[in-house]
Amino acid sequence: xxxxxxxxxxxxxxxxxxxxxxxxxxxxxxxxxxxxxxxxxxxxxxxxxxxxxxxxxxxxxxxxxxxxxxxxxxxxxxxxxxxxxxxxxxxxxxxxxxxxxxxxxxxxxxxxxxxxxxxxxxxxxxxxxxxxxxxxxxxxxxxxxxxxxxxxxxxxxxxxxxxxxxxxxxxxxxxxxxxxxxxxxxxxxxxxxxxxxxxxxxxxxxxxxxxxxxxxxxxxxxxxxxxxxxxxxxxxxxxxxxxxxxxxxxxxxxxxxxxxxxxxxxxxxxxxxxxxxxxxxxxxxxxxxxxxxxxxxxxxxxxxx
Amino acid sequence: xxxxxxxxxxxxxxxxxxxxxxxxxxxxxxxxxxxxxxxxxxxxxxxxxxxxxxxxxxxxxxxxxxxxxxxxxxxxxxxxxxxxxxxxxxxxxxxxxxxxxxxxxxxxxxxxxxxxxxxxxxxxxxxxxxxxxxxxxxxxxxxxxxxxxxxxxxxxxxxxxxxxxxxxxxxxxxxxxxxxxxxxxxxxxxxxxxxxxxxxxxxxxxxxxxxxxxxxxxxxxxxxxxxxxxxxxxxxxxxxxxxxxxxxxxxxxxxxxxxxxxxxxxxxxxxxxxxxxxxxxxxxxxxxxxxxxxxxxxxxxxxxx
Numbered sequence: 001x002x003x004x005x006x007x008x009x010x011x012x013x014x015x016x017x018x019x020x021x022x023x024x025x026x027x028x029x030x031x032x033x034x035x036x037x038x039x040x041x042x043x044x045x046x047x048x049x050x051x052x053x054x055x056x057x058x059x060x061x062x063x064x065x066x067x068x069x070x071x072x073x074x075x076x077x078x079x080x081x082x083x084x085x086x087x088x089x090x091x092x093x094x095x096x097x098x099x100x101x102x103x104x105x106x107x108x109x110x111x112x113x114x115x116x117x118x119x120x121x122x123x124x125x126x127x128x129x130x131x132x133x134x135x136x137x138x139x140x141x142x143x144x145x146x147x148x149x150x151x152x153x154x155x156x157x158x159x160x161x162x163x164x165x166x167x168x169x170x171x172x173x174x175x176x177x178x179x180x181x182x183x184x185x186x187x188x189x190x191x192x193x194x195x196x197x198x199x200x201x202x203x204x205x206x207x208x209x210x211x212x213x214x215x216x217x218x219x220x221x222x223x224x225x226x227x228x229x230x231x232x233x234x235x236x237x238x239x240x241x242x243x244x245x246x247x248x249x250x251x252x253x254x255x256x257x258x259x260x261x262x263x264x265x266x267x268x269x270x271x272x273x274x275x276x277x278x279x280x281x282x283x284x285x286x287x288x289x290x291x292x293x294x295x296x297x298x299x300x301x302x303x304x305x
Numbered sequence: 306x307x308x309x310x311x312x313x314x315x316x317x318x319x320x321x322x323x324x325x326x327x328x329x330x331x332x333x334x335x336x337x338x339x340x341x342x343x344x345x346x347x348x349x350x351x352x353x354x355x356x357x358x359x360x361x362x363x364x365x366x367x368x369x370x371x372x373x374x375x376x377x378x379x380x381x382x383x384x385x386x387x388x389x390x391x392x393x394x395x396x397x398x399x400x401x402x403x404x405x406x407x408x409x410x411x412x413x414x415x416x417x418x419x420x421x422x423x424x425x426x427x428x429x430x431x432x433x434x435x436x437x438x439x440x441x442x443x444x445x446x447x448x449x450x451x452x453x454x455x456x457x458x459x460x461x462x463x464x465x466x467x468x469x470x471x472x473x474x475x476x477x478x479x480x481x482x483x484x485x486x487x488x489x490x491x492x493x494x495x496x497x498x499x500x501x502x503x504x505x506x507x508x509x510x511x512x513x514x515x516x517x518x519x520x521x522x523x524x525x526x527x528x529x530x531x532x533x534x535x536x537x538x539x540x541x542x543x544x545x546x547x548x549x550x551x552x553x554x555x556x557x558x559x560x561x562x563x564x565x566x567x568x569x570x571x572x573x574x575x576x577x578x579x580x581x582x583x584x585x586x587x588x589x590x591x592x593x594x595x596x597x598x599x600x601x602x603x604x605x606x607x608x609x610x
């Protein structure tokens with residue numbers, strides 16, 4: 001009889017869908033489910049139900065990790081720790097995600113933003129394996145970034161919001177920007193909805209000169225945002241995921257443009273290497289994988305109390 | 306007979322002068338010296354000589370901390386750990402600051418950038434006391450920022466360079482920027498030499514409408530840079546020091562402009578409070594105080610090996 005290995009649960013709670021996993025790594029899963037993100041009560045009940053059935057079948061979970069859309073309250077000393085805060089998602093303002101799950105599941109639970117979760121997943125099993133300090137940037141309909149510094153997601157007041165860094169307008173671009181808060185921040189100029197607004201249709205429908213120009217603009221804005229991110233967080237690598245990241249030729253153009261924008265300062269050869277800006281490796285599995293990492297950490301932290 | 310309390314050494318190695326201290330806090334010093342930063346050999350010999358004499362008089366040091374101008378190599382696994390790298394300061398490229406001192410002083414030595422040192426000093430004894438995650442920004446002839454995250458300075462590849470984040474040109478400002486690497490980055494638009502270049506004389510000689518306009522521009526650029534810094538590092542507080550920070554009315558203008566630029570996102574009331582952006586408290590003592598913190602940490606790290 002062999003010793004039974006502990007199992008962990010993961011929840012990626014996204015704006016449109018929820019992914020739940022049970023296992024020990026993305027390649028060692030015993031159960032998984034995905035369903036649309038509905039109203040909070042119903043959605044969290046489905047998560048609890050999934051883990052209840054997985055536990056009956058596979059045995060108890062050591063811990064659960066939650067990678068959730070935000071903004072979230074992540075200061076552990078506050079009574080609203082693990083709540084959503086001012087999210088634009090209808091019905092989801094001030095929802096006690098952590099508490100709702102903790103009361104039902106009765107195991108240690110870790111929580112962080114979806115993008116910090118994806119960053120942890122890429123660090124454990126993906127494109128940032130072995131690195132201590134790196135950035136994960138997701139470029140989809142919106143833009144979000146997670147910085148891992150010294151192995152831990154950056155948290156303070158409260159979590160990063162890298163999609164909203166300032167960028168300068170690229171020559172010849174008269175699109176005003178569509179961020180409801182800042183207009184022409186990085187997300188407002190280069191998120192998927194910004195590209196669709198600029199061209200009158202989504203990026204994946206662009207061809208020829210328009211596609212060429214769209215990729216050139218996208219690379220310029222991303223590189224300028226990344227310059228600020230690099231100067232603020234000193235990453236060893238930048239991992240780029242999200243639907244927009246697969247635009248043809250985008251990543252090489254971002255690499256070239258970022259190098260230009262760094263202007264030789266501080267002149268680190270690592271920043272000129274091909275593995276400084278790399279594509280994500282885990283795709284849609286990055287966030288759920290990160291949930292497993294959050295579960296490992298929740299268990300470890302619980303054990304040291 | 307009372308137990309003798311351990312003493313610590315600190316070196317702040319700046320572009321123009323060196324400050325050396327021996328003691329346990331900025332208010333409990335037994336020796337100090339300051340002298341101009343000359344050629345590396347001579348300068349480091351004066352540091353060694355100072356600590357040698359202090360040791361003869363007051364007893365051995367438990368550890369020494371060095372807060373140095375940069376760029377520096379700060380990856381401990383590299384043979385050039387603790388060297389200056391591509392600094393524009395003549396004669397100081399690739400100088401083994403850490404090794405030169407360690408060979409002579411024979412105590413544990415910690416090293417970090419001058420701005421990270423100042424950040425640590427303000428965190429221990431100054432305007433960021435009790436905080437875990439904050440930013441120290443020095444606005445002098447140049448602009449530099451140190452981010453403390455989870456109590457530790459951000460380090461990766463290699464250290465932050467927050468003075469070089471992107472900013473948008475303020476309406477009506479046609480100064481091209483004077484950063485040799487980026488032109489119109491934050492430092493290139495708002496450092497002390499940029500202000501002097503824009504107006505034809507240093508900020509402290511401006512009066513009336515020119516001073517008013519200079520403060521307005523300065524607040525605008527600093528706020529825009531800080532917006533990116535806030536979104537990248539989630540600080541609980543921003544401490545601003547350096548000669549330019551005392552321009553009349555600057556800090557209240559930065560507070561108001563930053564709030565405007567955050568655009569209500571993510572809408573944290575703490576970011577609207579008067580103690581979110583505060584003046585440094587330690588003045589010129591911030592860096593040397595930070596050297597003491599680096600010494601404490603070097604001793605603790607040495608003890609756990």
